[in-house]
Amino acid sequence: MQWYLDAWKIDEVWKISRGQGITVALIDSGVNADHADLQGQVLPSAKEGDSDTQGKGHGTSMAALIAGTGKGVAGHGVYGIAPEAKVLPYQVPFNMGVLGMGAMIDALNAAAESSAKIINVSMGSAADPGLAQAIALAQSRGKLVIAGVGNLETPVSGGRAYPAAYPGVLGVSAFDRSGTFWSGSYQGDLVSISAPGVDIVSACNGPTGYCKGSGTSNSTALASGVAALVWSQHPDWTANQVIKVLIDSANKPSDGSGLDNMLGYGGISPRRALGWTGDPGPPDVNPLVGKRGDPPAASASASPSAAPSAASAAPAPADSPAPVQAAPSNSGGSSNNLIVIGAIIGGVVVLAALTVLVLRGRRRPPPPAAPGAGGEAPYADYPPPPSREP
Numbered sequence: 001m002q003w004y005l006d007a008w009k010i011d012e013v014w015k016i017s018r019g020q021g022i023t024v025a026l027i028d029s030g031v032n033a034d035h036a037d038l039q040g041q042v043l044p045s046a047k048e049g050d051s052d053t054q055g056k057g058h059g060t061s062m063a064a065l066i067a068g069t070g071k072g073v074a075g076h077g078v079y080g081i082a083p084e085a086k087v088l089p090y091q092v093p094f095n096m097g098v099l100g101m102g103a104m105i106d107a108l109n110a111a112a113e114s115s116a117k118i119i120n121v122s123m124g125s126a127a128d129p130g131l132a133q134a135i136a137l138a139q140s141r142g143k144l145v146i147a148g149v150g151n152l153e154t155p156v157s158g159g160r161a162y163p164a165a166y167p168g169v170l171g172v173s174a175f176d177r178s179g180t181f182w183s184g185s186y187q188g189d190l191v192s193i194s195a196p197g198v199d200i201v202s203a204c205n206g207p208t209g210y211c212k213g214s215g216t217s218n219s220t221a222l223a224s225g226v227a228a229l230v231w232s233q234h235p236d237w238t239a240n241q242v243i244k245v246l247i248d249s250a251n252k253p254s255d256g257s258g259l260d261n262m263l264g265y266g267g268i269s270p271r272r273a274l275g276w277t278g279d280p281g282p283p284d285v286n287p288l289v290g291k292r293g294d295p296p297a298a299s300a301s302a303s304p305s306a307a308p309s310a311a312s313a314a315p316a317p318a319d320s321p322a323p324v325q326a327a328p329s330n331s332g333g334s335s336n337n338l339i340v341i342g343a344i345i346g347g348v349v350v351l352a353a354l355t356v357l358v359l360r361g362r363r364r365p366p367p368p369a370a371p372g373a374g375g376e377a378p379y380a381d382y383p384p385p386p387s388r389e390p
Contacts, residue, residue: 010081023085023086023087025116033051057203067082078201105134122216173186193265237280238283244287
């Protein structure tokens, strides 16, 4: 059952917008365009060999959450949040290694020059200069980049998954059907917004054609669907304005902070976003730039003149976990080099031990091995969901 469709009162939402005219570039494991819920929804890929043959079909699941039509199994299929949007797939190796990173960068560069307005990346990896440059190119071309912040079951270096942690990228965490932050999601200043990610049923390549799973990949795809609804309603807006309305209209964290390390600016709300009457902000200012703590070398803003808004500069709540700081270098001019070297080695060992303890303390019991950094464990096969009339 697609529980979030009822929670979001999606039937009312679709009276306003169904994502018409919006293309979402999907950088993932490929898409099975022959799945009944996706027939007619997938544009010809920019390169050959983009059919989804990796595992249960992660990319197929993401495509269905974005733009599924629900036509599978005599109307028992999966509905995407934006069923009149289109998906443009770019297949990359799902296990992100050196070759996978090159494919990811190539896909981002191609998507930046495509007709897609939104780029969905439901995976993550360590930082990479080429990846940062590809994100900067996409943003300079006016694309809205939406990426998952990653799952604890597939740890990434330092707990920061990229491209979600790059400035200006809408990083998405996950919450469950009660609206509670999912404990399997990474948290931190890379989180911009949150969306449903737990017990999500979607199309896949399994025996029934449907699978169920949990993870920030799901929440990322659903956030892309909501962004498509908003941009279809306001085709004259820029990516920066769509971002501002999504974060301004989100259901704020319960502590009233307006911004936290788990839910970001809050839970994304299609009804509130489509009914938003506030100022969408200047078209050339990304409200997320200035919020993150990336070093300057990894920064990539969409516009050289973009300055952070007041909201983007808001500090994290006082009770947010403090990042582990590297030990300061010894500048006292000691003549005993062995002591200095020993102190450095000792500091590295202590820091490594602390990092392991922090990750273990935040991690839930380990599920089955996941296919790639920032991705879910393979979906479990699931019977077709109940029929739903649009």
